[in-house]
Amino acid sequence: MEHVPVLLEATMEMLQPAPGRTVIDATFGRGGHSRAFLSRGARVVALDVDPAAEKEAQRLAVEAGAERFRFYRMNFSELGRLMEKEGPADAILLDLGISSPQVDQAERGFSFQQAGPLDMRMNPEAGVTAEKLVNELSEPELRNLLREGGEDRDPGKIARSIVRARPLHTTAD
Numbered sequence: 243m244e245h246v247p248v249l250l251e252a253t254m255e256m257l258q259p260a261p262g263r264t265v266i267d268a269t270f271g272r273g274g275h276s277r278a279f280l281s282r283g284a285r286v287v288a289l290d291v292d293p294a295a296e297k298e299a300q301r302l303a304v305e306a307g308a309e310r311f312r313f314y315r316m317n318f319s320e321l322g323r324l325m326e327k328e329g330p331a332d333a334i335l336l337d338l339g340i341s342s343p344q345v346d347q348a349e350r351g352f353s354f355q356q357a358g359p360l361d362m363r364m365n366p367e368a369g370v371t372a373e374k375l376v377n378e379l380s381e382p383e384l385r386n387l388l389r390e391g392g393e394d395r396d397p398g399k400i401a402r403s404i405v406r407a408r409p410l411h412t413t414a415d
Contacts (some may be wrong), residue, residue, distance in 0.1 A: 257333040268318035286313035291365035357414035
């Protein structure tokens with residue numbers, strides 16, 4: 243499924259992909275930005291931790307060829323290491339957050355519209371699940387996590403509600 247990014251034309255105008263330029267797509271997702279960069283002649287180096295992204299990247303690599311498109315399954319926090327290997331870039335894109343395809347898949351655990359496991363990991367093969375966090379962290383630890391990673395004005399109230407509702411196993415709980 244081809245994902246059409248929001249604000250695609252504004253992104254193209256800002257980053258100006260063109261022949262002879264290298265663009266790093268540090269949040270490849272389903273490849274919408276990378277496809278647009280390639281269509282304008284740029285060389286693209288893409289990365290993502292999501293296994294579903296890697297599958298889409300393999301298809302794009304066949305279409306574009308290895309000289310114009312390379313994919314690495316890694317987190318954007320490793321950009322420095324990537325650039326040591328690939329060389330400098332003319333532009334870098336980080337389109338942060340979850341994507342519609344991730345929300346649409348209940349088994350990923352990002353959606354509250356569909357019941358699914360409390361997972362919420364960008365890479366479902368690594369890291370700690372949301373289920374483990376909400377069931378094992380203390381109330382103060384949950385409050386701090388919500389304060390640092392969220393935007394709610396009262397993370398303490400949410401932490402208390404989570405602790406009272408335990409155990410939680412799905413996004414519907």
